[in-house]
Amino acid sequence: MFSLDGDSRSLHIAGGQGGPGGPAHLQGGTGGIGQGPIVNITTSQLIAHNLQATVATDQASQLWNLRASQTASHCPPPSRIFCGRQEILNKMHHFFSDTGIQHTYVLYGLGGAGKTQIALKFIKESLSRFSDIFFIDTSTIATIDTGLKNIAVLKDFGDSPPDGLLWLTSKVEEWLLLFDNADDPSINLNDFIPQCNHGNIIITSRNPGLRVYAGSNASLVSNMEEEDAVALLLKSALQEATSHTEQIAAEIVKSLHYLPLAIVQAGAFISKSRDLDGYLPLYMKHQARLLSEKPAQSHDQYAWTVYTTWQISFDQLTLPAAMFLQHCSFLHYNGISEEIFRYASEYHFYSDGPSEEELEKPLEFLSHFLAPDGEWDSLQFLDATNEVQSYSLISFDAEKKVFSIHPLVHSWSQGTVGNPKRYMSTMGSILGMALSERPQGDIQLASLLLCPHIELAVKRDVEIALVFRAQYTTIFWEGGRYKQAKRLQEEVLEKQRQLLGENHPDTLTTMGNLAVSYSKLGEHRKAKELNILVLEKRKQVLGENHPDTLQTMGNLANSYSDLGEHQKAKELKVIVLEKRKQVLGENHPDTLQTMGNLANSYSYLGEHQKAKELRILVLEKRKQVLGENHSDTLSAMGNLATSYSKLGEHQKAKELNILVLEKQKQVLGENHPDTLSTMGNLASSCSDLGEHQKAKELNILVLENRKQVLGENHPDTLSAMGNLATSYSKLGEHQKAKELNILVLEKQKQVLGENHPDTLSTMGNLASSCSDLGEHQKAKELRILVLEKQKQILGENHPDTLETEKLLGSTSPKQGEPSGTR
Template sequence: MSTTSTPTSGSPALPTTGGTILRPFKAPPKSKSDWLAPAILTAKTITAAAECAPFPYIKGVSGTVLILLETVVTVKKNREDLEELCNSSTEIITILHDQITAHGNTAAVKFNGLCEELESYLEAVILAIRNLQDQSRGLRGQVKEFLKSSNLTDEIAGYQKQIQGLMAIVETNFKVDEIHVIITAPSFAMVKAVENINNCPPPSRIFQGRQAILDKMHQFFDTDSGNQHIYVLYGLGGAGKTQIALKFIEESSFSDVFLVDTSKVEMIETGLKSIAVSKSVGNSAQDALMWLQSNHNKWLLFLDNADDPKINLNDFLPMCNYGNIIITSRNPELRSYGAHSLVSDMEEADATTLLLRRADKESLEENLKLATEIVKELYYLPLAIVQAGAFISKSEDLEGYLALYHSNRARLLTEKAAQSHDDYAQTVFTTWQISFDQLSDLAATFLQLCSFLHYTGISEDMFSTASKYEPLSWSPPKEELQEPLEFLSHFVEPTGEWNSLKFLDVTNEIKAYSLISFGAKTRLFSIHPLVHAWSRSTLFNEEPLQSCMSAILGMHITKIPENEIEIASVQLIPHIVLLKFVNPDGVVDFRRAFWAICYNTGRLKDAQSIAEQVLEKSQLLLEEDHSHTLLAMGNLAVTCSKQGEFRKAKELQVLVLEKCTKLLGEDHTDTLLAMGNLAATYHRLGQFQKAKELEVLVLNKHTKLLGKDHRNTLLAMGNLASTYSELGEFRKAEKLKVLVLEKRTTLLGEDHPATLWAMSNLAQTYSDLGQFQKAKELEVLVLDKRTKLLGEDHPGTLSAIGNLALTYSNQGEFQKAIELEVLVLEKRTKLLGEDHLSTLLIMSNLASTYSNLGEFQKAKELEVLVLDKHTKLLGEDHPSTLSAMGNLGRTYSDLGEFQKAEQLEILVLEKQRNLLGVDHPDTLRAMANLAVTHYTLGDLNKALGLEVEVLQKRRQLLGDKHPDTILAMANLVKTYQKLGFQGSTPLTQGLSPKLL
């Protein structure tokens, strides 16, 4: 049947703000938040250095300052009130770092008490800030009161004076022989590196799982290959790479184990120098490498945190054919160095055990169930699980964690536990922030844009196609798309051609930190769900980026060819749902494009919601009679019709037709389109005579105005033929469909999609006429051509297979039908998902074929599933839901469960009478089915009453010769005879003697 044209927009798009999209912490110099970014970077650097110090109080205070700064990041308003406090705290730990780096243990001892006191004080400040955020009063007023009442400025100043005083003493004591001090009091990194020689820290006390990777590593290192053994553990930050390496080392036996922090070149050189010093072979990195190259013992070099893609790690590897090296990195590129394992999410059982161990909870059945739900929400990421367990251990509330997590995710994934089972200093979110801060502005913007899409199924094609955008009559002009076009321009040549290499440079930059991954087979990008959520949390102002991504997606949709829209819709719908397709004021409007995707994927409630919004906006900004308003009304009407709201659709379409006729005249293309859409709704309402009258009129006008061969004329001809079929006038339908096929073959060729649809429609009429061999020949031809032209998995090909399967069923070749239907069901489920309406249709057909074979239990299982999914997707009153309910009722009858069948059939009949009216074919079919069940149960009078009504209606609507009318007569006669009545009645007069 004809439908409305591609959705269009009559409303003028609203302007957007221009300018380059910038990410947090890399803003222009005059940004109010500039002071926070360098403070965080300084604190992170010092905290990382403090990890190597043998003085726990130094590590404690620097880590506390970092937590303070990260807490301030979460303050959305009036952050500047905390600026002095943050800067002062950062200055203190900077002074501490400088002095202890220069003077080692002697200086550190001087600051011991001060560090402990300051750490305790800052913890109280952090708690106070968090409490202020949790309260409802304005933050600015509370912060000022807090600052004033606590005398923070004076106290901070006091700490600074104490440090500076101690610093002066230290400087005096050490300036005489500074060179000697530096040699005898080595830096933090040197102390830690020497300490770790042959003494790697053990893995976490709660280490869990990862057995497959450990087994692979043991097998690799135990094999004598005659070459140097290099194993790379790579993956997302927080996935547990270092812990796996430490666990492997604990389980192994090496002559020497050297742990080197590989995060920076300076740290690598320091670590290697320490090896040389400890082995008394020199005092340089080169000395250490030379010693390793000359040592044939079973040594292991553990290069941890090799995350910086700018560092050429090969410069720091011993050049020899022996020895063992483990590398941990976020950069997948390092896989090229040797054997490797991707370290990603944990197995569910291991993740659940890890959570309960960290939470100090017993593995009781109830706890296991709660823990399983939590680790699912955390997507089985080890660091997130450990943080969650730490919080639960502190709160002692396993049951209440998920509710807190849903409303406070960013805070919970940023909070560092006071007690730890290992020395990992970063939280989930902060470990990714470190990587994010290394990205270029363009790469960072791309990652943030992707946070508004679904975390899977992101394609380069979305962006490349959008770059070729040309406005349609309804879509925004380029002047209103400055930001998305400016972003896309980074990947477009001056000639306008898309440059995939530039796009690859950006995605590779992000992949180097495992913040995004790429499937070589699918050609699609994906983001870990928690990284996806974290990326959104890095935004200070979401609207410009959301608007930009929404526009890019809308621009992409406008360029999708019509014959590719079904598959494209399935791929795009998760992104559109996440964007929520409701654009705020001031954002360019592509909702009509989003409507088309929702409509094509059967997300009819979403499609209807969008259509209503578009119509409301058109009515607000444009005149009621504007062409765009009428088109919006038409789109809403066809959506209502697809939803089963036929009466609402009819009311809208009558109004559209009236306005188009008045404004444009009865011969205008838009008027005829409106007429065809109204006829389609009459068709769905079962009012075939009304549909026929309009379709005859449309066909005549198209023929007169456009000629016999125009595509609109042929479309009108096909619609009328379908109505003839519903009226039982199969010969008339056949005549029109043969004509349509001949013209399409002549005009378009026998391989054109429209020609193949015409061939498929004619095959259906041959089946209606009982000419199944003719139908099969056409359907085999259609299938062969679609397979060659579109491929085995294209929706059009699968439809052809399904049609051929129905013909096999009609011929009684049920086993052949089942084989084809099982194949189609598998492919549609994989391609479109198990909830797509096309998938449910073939599932229903397969159930029917099982019934024909007498396999009623299999049919029942499928029909229960179909009914459940239709109810959830379309609602209890949708015609497709009621059809599924009726099919299940018939199967209950086949199984002898007549009471269940009767209950369902009574419900179906009641709903269809209310929804479709008493004259609709589906209502009459439900009535006939219930009559059969009454007859079977012995309720002959109930059956008789229904059968009399069915026969009267079918005679009135379809005539005496329609197959459905003849079937109704036969059923009625059978009931009369069961009641002992002989002969004919006025209702059965004219019935064939053979049937009587």
Template structure:
């Protein structure tokens, strides 16, 4: 239409103009033929691109194109000289505009494609962007959209541009993936605006033009490119940047682009699969498997559209995740060229070898809660005799050596440099508040596919985690278990621990987390192995036996625990001496088992010895000394010396609060013990006050199902019962009983303790029949597990006697009373 208009307006030069047009037509035909050859479907796309890029005469061809364009432009200028009314700029724009589509000069220029036809959600980010880009701000406005590849950054930017294009005088899209593409994009602006033919010309024009132009730097993912060099240095204009590099936040306001909201993700999946909302429930399961990642959702929708089988996709995905996330459908809703896995591979290929290795190792851990101290603690591994030696840990030690200073100390700066490199591609994220790293679950799964030797990497990270756990002080193991248990679960520690030789270290962490059966599986295997390899007298075997005894004690198998602990104490005393910390530790565990068996006098004797030795060796304020003091206090309480118990417990609580803080598990243990002493002294209000605090803090810190939390809940219930609040007491006791039964089993002493407390509450409420049923069960199981002479068994007998009397079952009560007298007489004789 423009050509026709110009011919009519300039008839006197029509002949020359016709010749020029024929030349232009011939040139365009040659360009079109070249493009058609590139898109020739008879060859694979990769092969066609490879041939095109690898062509030896490509530079000559480009030069030829440039020369022809320049020749045509020169002829146009000659025509302009003949007829000064000829509009050269208009014709120039026609020839070089993208896809040869002419934009009338009176309108803004926008070379951005539209957003996806099925764009969904992101309203929070879009609203923030609309608010940010206010006209006449008096300064240059820069907005950064950053996040993982495939999260939808470009689509958000295109959606914003389409909805607000009227606010900008010109809109320019720049491919910011490389220096060359940025320079090319800026050159195109200069040529397009007829202000020159270089990137500098474009920047000068943007700086001088006081309009609300918008530059869109898309895919600015290379952290080595200083993007500021390509910003017009002026106080006007607008810039949008999409990047995987969160470091670009430094340029202005920003929004992290992560996973979609549930509702938006479901809608996107339904639309990409061309399905009705009536099938939403099935699509919800698919969407959850894809962790709300937009690109993965679109790929899944395309597959479901072809297969027409929603349920079948889930089955296929669980077995073929890598393949399904690597394939792109032929039909698409936008111009994005990459699949989920290929877009991450592009970033991964840019990582240094050390950064890539760290990411791959982390792919075996849980995808969240990864911390620097997991690795720094491993670097401090002291090679204890019961755990793997240096010769067995060459690969993990070699990995850690990259983060060590000249004298072997941990180099936190070096670790930060490596993690920052991974963060710059959003393959890992960091929470400054918790000091924890996390990996998107799909990236987490994908990164394992980048491994050449998966078994070797799995063994390496298992060793690193075992080395780290081995260096955690005893008083910090409960807190450490909260951080590390998910990683142990991800590693399948039963197998990993065996293969790496860190079963003993892993088992100890399981004990701290209250997972006693898992700990037993690991430590029994380790103990058997050490007996065969080292013999009964070796320190490694004794350490394994020590930990196995501790495990049996937690499982309520006190007699088996005592048998092992006696052996360990005797052999450690012989090998290490009476004053060695290992000997003291064995003595303390044996004392605790005596206490659980009801032999409080023997427990006190051993505990006093441990306290004296630790005070002399470690000092009065050492955590291990305070642990021993707390144990002595509990035994005083069991022996009804409540005043002495209270005195010691107040000291322990004060020192632990000062040393470890109010919320530390060891501090809460001291507070709970003091509450129990107050309870036994009859000061129920004071006991309740402390128990409420302990329960609240343990629930928040350890979770509702942790054994220590359940102990606090049971103690509070018992106090409620004494204060006459039977309904509240029963409610808590029923909860504790249910959870302890599932966690520990019906016959565990701790389960029977809360069952007995529930029976007492039922008795006080007047529900004697319910109390009798519970009392009978408790007595039968305690006689079987603990024996007739245990104090808890005798207590169960006395409770049942009271219940029999309340039910007028006097004969049964008398028979049981006779049995109690016989047991007490035998105890006096002993």
């Protein structure tokens, strides 16, 4: 039977019930099994007398041969609701515009991403470019042979697959061959590609390895742009585009992660229920069911649902590859690295950790990637991951050396296991095992990769060994996730007190780490009290000179600094440094840490030259001991930049801050608190050099990120707020600066106290804002108060005290002088 499509001027010819072995896409036999596929022949004009029916010699079926002025396209049409993908289509049009040589283009990506539809859309837009267009189902060798045989039959050039290949090879024309669904990695597609210098080939595949046939002439087909995804959903749902429907559709496509097949399935469901607004709540509750059901009516000939198309690929995987995908689906879908599994495979059983029997499942999974001698075998791991990649069920970022899983594949894969809690527990243990063996300096693994996985593991209601949960807290802390670290440390500490007792070394370690978290979260008084308690207990349990005792003593000194007690902090840091030199040696990382902390105290006390000299020494030693890109080395580099700034070497400070910032973004991530501190320091350098607009923009960015990462009332957030007020002042926005300084001052009084150096600094900035606005009496009163407190707290010769004295002298300018001289 055939029907005429007036819009596309295409003749759709459908076979009857196909006889056994009937050639696909061209003929339909009588009886037998399987509906014969559609043939689509596009013409410029359909005239009845131009149609001639011929009978195939080897099958008792009809073959329609159309002679017309345009190309014969033996392909199905693209979906009537096709949307977007213009960038890929433009690239293909440009690539195929050149003639005279053979062109091959590969469209690769996850099943359901719309590879075939892009190819068909391109073909529809390019009919005049090609002499003939052939569609070959490349899912099996049998379907490829059938497709090539059909070409031979159609062209009256024999009736075998080699005949079809021979016609393509010998016909020096601009034909186009579409190898669709070339997904089976065991098929060598090169055996079926015409070996000639003419013709054009498009390959669609889930296997990124097929890029070998196209080089750079390939496109990864992944998620749609939001605007196109919204348009696709509304078209498939038969919904009119209004501001309301577009807003609802945007929320739906976001939850579907912009995957075309999922969007079309959702649209089909909505078109039936006619309830766009009600879809998202249903999807959140019944995701697996909605993505598994095939709509009764379809906009194209794609036979599978989202979940069934991935199941087909999954069923082809070997056991190690399938297990890898399933286990990874219980990690976060991004940032999956080989190191997680390699470190876990090196786990040594510790007396306070779980037994071999308790870790039976993790060890069983890891055994698939071990050599016979029990060592980690990267080649076996690579074989498994390459296999999963060949179906685009995972992707690999070669630059970052990490795997990722499409979020929908991630949730689907979880549904393929019978006992999800067992897998959750297994992966929770593997993470703990990896952390136990992770090299101490591998901060990047912690801050950029492991935190999201640990976060998921902590949220799940599964049993994970206490020693592993304690390891998790370290990763949160290193990754700058201080709130999560604090929550988990408090939970671990409570259990350790119950199981191990108040004075057990592990309990004291968690207690000390919790004090550091309090400090990082700006809870400085709480940190100080806990450090004092831990120090007393460690002196009793471990002794005065034990490295852990000295660590707590150093933490207590930092608490004094955080509370503005800089002289007290300095004195204690000097003691810790001397003891660490004796116990650990001059170049031990902990000794260098104390040296850096002492330099900070010199800086706080206005001894900037002394601070600079010590910081140069710390930086050199850290480069030698830890390496150029270690987070502690970068911290030392940033501190040296601060010294340059304090000593007026602003250009030098700016250049060093730029270098540190770039490295910290790579090592720690863009939103790590240390990265944000450097960004704030860079803003200060820009301001010191008169680049006030640039400083303002950076300060706004730092403030926004600190609010998200640390919270609105964290001391560092308040500091960023004060720096932004300074930028407003420098740019002449004095009223804005004053209002912000008032807000910061009120918050700092509550959080830090009235006499904290940072509070006094803000009070001085507020005095400057008043002066800038002509409120000289108010400015004078504030500066008198600041000066009094600074003399008591910082001393008469501290640079901040001297600066306030100088400004106090300029608060009441002589007639004719500009106000606000600083």
